[in-house]
Amino acid sequence: MSTYHAPLSDMQFVLTELADLAQVASLPGFEDATPDTVTAILEEASKFATEVLDPLNATGDREGSKLLPDGTVQTPAGFKAAYKQYAENGWNGLTKPVEYGGQNLPQLVATPVEEMWHAANMAFDLCPLLTQGAIDAIELCATPEQKAKFLPPMVSGAWTGTMNLTEPQAGSDLAAVRTRAVPQGDGSYKLYGQKIFITFGEHDYTDNIVHLVLARTPDAPEGVKGISLFLVPKFLINDDGSLGARNDVRAVSLEHKLGIHASPTAVLAYGDHGGATGYLIGQENRGLEYMFIMMNQARFSVGMEGVGLSERAYQRAVAYARERVQGKAPGAETSAKPGPIIDHPDIRRMLMTMRAYTEAMRAVGYVTAAAIDNARHAPEAADRAQHQAFVDLMIPIVKGWCTETAQEVTYLGVQVHGGMGFIEETGAAQHYRDARIITIYEGTTGIQANDLIGRKTARDGGKTARLVAAQIDKVAAKLASNPDPALNAIGLRLAAATAALQSAIDWIVQTFGSNPRAAHASSVPYLELWGLCAGGWQMGRAAIAATEKLQRGAGDAAFLRAKIATARFYAECLLPQADAYSQSVVGGSASVLAIPAEQL
Numbered sequence: 001m002s003t004y005h006a007p008l009s010d011m012q013f014v015l016t017e018l019a020d021l022a023q024v025a026s027l028p029g030f031e032d033a034t035p036d037t038v039t040a041i042l043e044e045a046s047k048f049a050t051e052v053l054d055p056l057n058a059t060g061d062r063e064g065s066k067l068l069p070d071g072t073v074q075t076p077a078g079f080k081a082a083y084k085q086y087a088e089n090g091w092n093g094l095t096k097p098v099e100y101g102g103q104n105l106p107q108l109v110a111t112p113v114e115e116m117w118h119a120a121n122m123a124f125d126l127c128p129l130l131t132q133g134a135i136d137a138i139e140l141c142a143t144p145e146q147k148a149k150f151l152p153p154m155v156s157g158a159w160t161g162t163m164n165l166t167e168p169q170a171g172s173d174l175a176a177v178r179t180r181a182v183p184q185g186d187g188s189y190k191l192y193g194q195k196i197f198i199t200f201g202e203h204d205y206t207d208n209i210v211h212l213v214l215a216r217t218p219d220a221p222e223g224v225k226g227i228s229l230f231l232v233p234k235f236l237i238n239d240d241g242s243l244g245a246r247n248d249v250r251a252v253s254l255e256h257k258l259g260i261h262a263s264p265t266a267v268l269a270y271g272d273h274g275g276a277t278g279y280l281i282g283q284e285n286r287g288l289e290y291m292f293i294m295m296n297q298a299r300f301s302v303g304m305e306g307v308g309l310s311e312r313a314y315q316r317a318v319a320y321a322r323e324r325v326q327g328k329a330p331g332a333e334t335s336a337k338p339g340p341i342i343d344h345p346d347i348r349r350m351l352m353t354m355r356a357y358t359e360a361m362r363a364v365g366y367v368t369a370a371a372i373d374n375a376r377h378a379p380e381a382a383d384r385a386q387h388q389a390f391v392d393l394m395i396p397i398v399k400g401w402c403t404e405t406a407q408e409v410t411y412l413g414v415q416v417h418g419g420m421g422f423i424e425e426t427g428a429a430q431h432y433r434d435a436r437i438i439t440i441y442e443g444t445t446g447i448q449a450n451d452l453i454g455r456k457t458a459r460d461g462g463k464t465a466r467l468v469a470a471q472i473d474k475v476a477a478k479l480a481s482n483p484d485p486a487l488n489a490i491g492l493r494l495a496a497a498t499a500a501l502q503s504a505i506d507w508i509v510q511t512f513g514s515n516p517r518a519a520h521a522s523s524v525p526y527l528e529l530w531g532l533c534a535g536g537w538q539m540g541r542a543a544i545a546a547t548e549k550l551q552r553g554a555g556d557a558a559f560l561r562a563k564i565a566t567a568r569f570y571a572e573c574l575l576p577q578a579d580a581y582s583q584s585v586v587g588g589s590a591s592v593l594a595i596p597a598e599q600l
């Protein structure tokens, strides 16, 4: 049986060499993020992931969360105790402001920690993940009184947060939200309606749950411009901060799902017994704008779920491939005995694909996290704006590409196990099942791709997209001009991929306004192309950094050589897909739409 061990060497390499932790730590407010502190945090997190969360992953999957007759939810054995330990250890407030009890560490430091939670037990971590986004939305949009009341217990982890958007008729299209919020004249509202698919909408981790709910006030305009954001606690709060009356929001059922069985996905009924008391956050009719604060955080985190699940699937596949003996590898001596499947070249191809994608996704994620920190904390407004533009471009790529790629990685994890991969007891199947949701929630891949072609590419006439592509091209040129054969090979492939990306950007910019149906037909291949090239960019930078470290005699030589070899594999075996994606973007949309809907 494989045990999860956080890939600390790779995490540290990406943090220091690619995401420039030293620069992030020099931003105002981040003085505590010294290399020693960060190393200690990662080591502690790694222990918690391996010793507490990983052992609960399979048992939680088998047992699942249950709705009890009294309307409460029981999470699987061990989860409540693990959450208590998680909160007591201060993990919930890692990036949150000191004034509310947090530690104000950079997103860059929280990102590898989060990756560990996702890898070890994604279902457990969905509750903290949503709480993090709820805290951000309250911090940025709520009144000082609301912040004082709700943030300290949410930051400490004593209360958790949820995100209530979805209704039966309102999924990707939030304009269709119908939940009603009626003002009571005392500053509060009564909410009526039903929300579905609410992650950790009811649970036993904590005494209280703070629901952030999208709803419409009586005279609100139609569509997304008439949606407001409300805070609805499960238990109302007394003036002294203690818990008061039970609010009128209840879990009426839990969904039966393909994966993440330990995470309770609830149907919540608001107002069946007179109305659920809610408090407006910010101004009326600006709810979707506020909810996007929460969603951007959550979209980034869901992308990192893709990284965590991929790493876990990779580690499990390597462990199995070392143990499983089957046949002789091609080229073995005729007298040789059958050996482990890891010696079969095709198994190596699968393991290298899993490894290379995972390392590339990790690097893209952490570099984006560093930009999130700069966008919030850089001293100069112009720098903050430049980083924000990069983050805005990258969020749908991190979410869309890392989650789609995790499908392939976890699929290969099953394949490496052969028939045993299809049998639950090896654990490979669970990663494959758990991964399936991540391309769907927090906006499907189609929705991420719409965002990428519209708001993130066409809206500024391709300016940000072209600037980032030019940065990739610069790295490609540096690699291609290097006499070192590995770097040179990586550079040539990366240059070709970047040229393919640039053609696709030009086409999207030209087509988005004139032929929106064609642009939308090409949106997902465009997103995949972006992810692939961003991954190649970071793997190219990793190869340069590893080569320079080897030349200086710094660091673990075996690790650095493997890094270069993995980057070369990425360039030679995965990056060539860029041309295919680009051709599909530029030349494929007409055939996507060629057959009328009634003939499909």
Ligand SMILES: Cc1cc2nc3c(=O)[nH]c(=O)nc-3n(C[C@H](O)[C@H](O)[C@H](O)COP(=O)(O)OP(=O)(O)OC[C@H]3O[C@@H](n4cnc5c(N)ncnc54)[C@H](O)[C@@H]3O)c2cc1C
Residues within 6 Å of the ligand: 163, 164, 165, 166, 170, 171, 172, 173, 196, 197, 198, 199, 200, 257, 265, 437, 440, 441, 442, 443, 444, 445, 446, 447, 450
């Ligand atoms: C396990 C789980 C947990 C969840 N947790 C939460 C939660 O905590 N809070 C919450 O509010 N919601 C949650 N959701 C809901 C989730 O966010 C939605 O399921 C998701 O946004 C998709 O909406 P939908 O299911 O209605 O699909 P639909 O919107 O009906 O989409 C169906 C298909 O149509 C495509 N599509 C729809 N519109 C477009 C478009 N404009 N362009 C291109 N393609 C389009 C989609 O990509 C998809 O392939 C959860 C869902 C699940 C299954």
